[in-house]
Each structure stands twice: as structure tokens, then as C-alpha cells.
Amino acid sequence: MGWLVFYGGAGEVGGNKILLEDGDVRVFLDFGISFTQMGKFYSAPFRRPRREEGLVELGLIPPIKGVYNFDKAETSVDAVIVSHVHMDHVGFLPLIRDEIPVFCGETAATMLDAFTGMEKWIVGRGVRKGSVRTFRTNDGFRVGGVEVRPVHVDHSVPGSYGFVIHTSEGTVAYTGDFRTHGARSELTMDFVSAAEGEGVDVLIVEATNISNAYVSSEGEVREKLHHIVNNTDGLVVTYFASTDIDRLRTFYEVAERSGRKLILSAKQAYLLSKLEGDPHLRVPSLRDKCIMVFKKKKKVYKGWEREVLEGETVVEAGDISKMQREAILIASLYDFEELIEVKPAPGSCYIYSSSEPFNEEMEIDFNKTRNWLEHYGLPQYHVHVSGHIMPVELKKVVERIKPKRVFPVHCEQPEVFAKFIKGIKTDTIIPLAGERYTV
Ligand SMILES: [Zn+2]
Secondary structure, eight states: OEEEEESSOSSSSSOOOEEEEETTEEEEEOOOOOHHHHHHHOBTTTBOOOOTHHHHHTTSSOOOTTSBTTOOSOOOOOEEEOSOOOHHHHTTGGGBOTTSOEEEEHHHHHHHHHHHHTTOOSSSSOOOGGGEEEEOTTOOEEETTEEEEEEEOOOSSSSOEEEEEEETTEEEEEOOSOOSSSTTHHHHHHHHHHHHTTOOSEEEEEOGGGSOOOOOOHHHHHHHHHHHHHTOSSOEEEEOOTTOHHHHHHHHHHHHHTTOEEEEOHHHHHHHHHHTTOTTTOOOOTTSTTEEEEOOOOSOOOHHHHHHSOSTTEEOHHHHHTTGGGEEEEOOGGGGGGHHHHOOOTTOEEEEOSOOOOSHHHHHHHHHHHHHHHHHTOOEEEOOOOSSOOHHHHHHHHHHHOOSEEEEESOSOHHHHHHHTTTSSSEEOOOOTTOEEEO
16 A cells, blocks of 8 residues: 655645655655744754654654664664755754665755754754765656656755655655746746656645745846845845855845845855855856855854855955945844944845745744844845745646645645635645545
């Protein structure tokens, strides 16, 4: 028999940990953190889990023996297959025992390695390089009798994939997170075409935006940003996710057009230094004349920070204070203390270029950000485009793939999705966490 068990991502945004069983072969599709569940007990970065075993007790990771480094039972899972490296899809990977292979795209592997280098993981010590196996688009691989075909998709982090998986009981397609309005929509269309031709029985599809869809595109974001930056008299401060390389490229283009320098955080610079060599990505070079790196005041710099905080293009708060009209400073709330020395001049502004707050912790940070902005008189803009597909396009994808059954995941209101696609000849099954469903 073939089975699917959704240990995360059921009725919630993220936390995907989907177990696929085919006879005695067991494979996890993603192994992410549910920030909703995690936030009930912990708040990163200060209150992180210290006892890995406790995560099973709290229901934050699947209660399966033979999966984790901390239990000694016989290994019971054959592989983890990673769609992309957002923490809500990979955050618990460091708990997976070393002998279980982790399959991911080449760019994704570079990023996982960079996260480990920066000690970015909320749990554990990072992902061991030896357990990672990389693939490229259409570069099929097998786990026992299960045949997996990865196909790239466009999402707000590079190296994102969907999968068409042939089991002895039928064909399963998993979209991971994807969109059709991003800078590389053709990648997503390649996935849809591949799935369309393979007679999909079960489609596991993300439906994040079914409850709150805001339509835009990366091109529109670029034009809006250019308008704001070009008309700002003082400093432009901005925040976006360090893994959103599309947005980094967009800001780089805006900086170049408006004659400003784009000042990266050490984290972004480190990630960029690792991705620079990737021929498929076209990332701006750290040596580009438009790029500078922000050195925050700290007593001790870690090894990875020292790697990117040397050279002529490194600037400190005092330097930025003198070049406000020529700078776009990327700063998160954790960097805001540096504004005391930067002293944003009248006419400066702040652009928030990430998703709206969707949990309690983000709300708290959002309010603190407002207080800092109020103190310095910085108006706040919100310019962003979602990493997730819009409802109308989502319906078209389901229509094209024609699955017999569809499981909506990574969304808070799967019942809206079920009603929305009712006209299509497919059965929608709203997955419940921990339940078993046949393939
Ligand atoms: Zn994602």
C-alpha cells in the first residue's frame, strides 16, 4: 500500500513534513518548522529549544523512531527530499540522523551549507555535507522502488523544485512553494507541463494565497521601488528576506539606476559570496561598484563575518551617516540600534519589502519597527510581491495537471480552496495533521 501522512502544513502556512510510504520505502517531502506551532512554546532567537527530544513531546516533530540523531532505534526513513530552503520547509533538517540522505537542488545545497556556516539554524548543529545528495531539473533519482523526477519552479528563493513521484500505487506530484508571477515564471510552467504529461493521481499543492491574494509582479515592484528611491532626499532604509535573491537583484538594479550604493548586511554578503559562482543565478558580485557591506559594531566577529567584513567596500554607521543620499541600507529590526549613529536625515524613508506579519512574533516586531520609525520620522512603505501562486492561476494549474485527488497544503483555509475548485473534476481532500491517507 502507498500512504501519505501530513506531519505539518495541514491547515497552516508552512511546516511541511509529508511522509510518503510505498511498501517498505519511506520518504519525507520537506522537514520544516511550523512557526505557528513553534511560537506556542519558543521565540527565536532568544528562547530556542535546547532539548531535541522535547520537540517530539511538544508535537513539533513527527513521533517516529529511527529518524533523529537523538534516538538509537533502527533507521526507519530512507530519504528526505527538499523542495526549497525556506525554514518552514527545512528548519528541522539538522535533527535528521546522518545516515539518512537529504536530496536537494545544487543551489539549495550551497545555501544549506551557507546557513550552517552562519549558524543560522534554530535547532541542532546544521546539515552535514556528507548526507546531502544534489539533483538538477529532470535529473531523476530513485529511493528504493520510488522514482523521483525533480522539476524547477519559481519561488522567492533560488533552487526551488516541485516533484513528480512514481510509486507502485500511483503517481504523486508535489508543488513545494511556487508562483507564476515571479521573475522566472517559465520555471513553474516547466513543472506544470512535466506533471501534466505523467498522469498524476495525487497532487499535493500549496494554496497559501487562497485567503489573502495581493496581485503584483517583480517588475512592478522594481518600478515602485525606483520611484520611491529616486524621489527620496535622504537615506533609504529597507528590509527584505536575505534568501530572496530576486529582491536583492531588484534592489541592486534600483540602486544602479538611481546612483546609490546598496549596503548589504554581513549575512547577505556571506550568502552572496557563496552564490556568486552559480552560473544559473546571475547574482550581483560583491566586488560590484554599487555594492557595499555594513559592519555593525560588535565586540567579537564570528569567522564567517570576518570573511566578508574586510576591504574597501565595508562601511560602518558613521560612514553611512555621511552618504545618506547615496545609500540604500538593508537593515532588520536587529540592526536598528545602528540608526542612533547613522542619524537618518529629514526626508529619509523606510521600505518594508517582505511578507506582511502573519504571526504573533512578527506583529510584535512590526510594532517595534514602527516605534523606531516614529522616533526618526521615517515614513513606511510596503512594496512586495508574494512568493506564492495566486488563486486564479492555482486553479488553472490544477485544471492542467488533472489529478484524481488533490491535497491543499501550506494554507490556513483549505476549505476555501476546496469550494473554489469544485467545478474541476477532481476530489479535494483537506488533510488533517498526523492522519494517514492512501496514495
Ligand atoms: Zn517557501
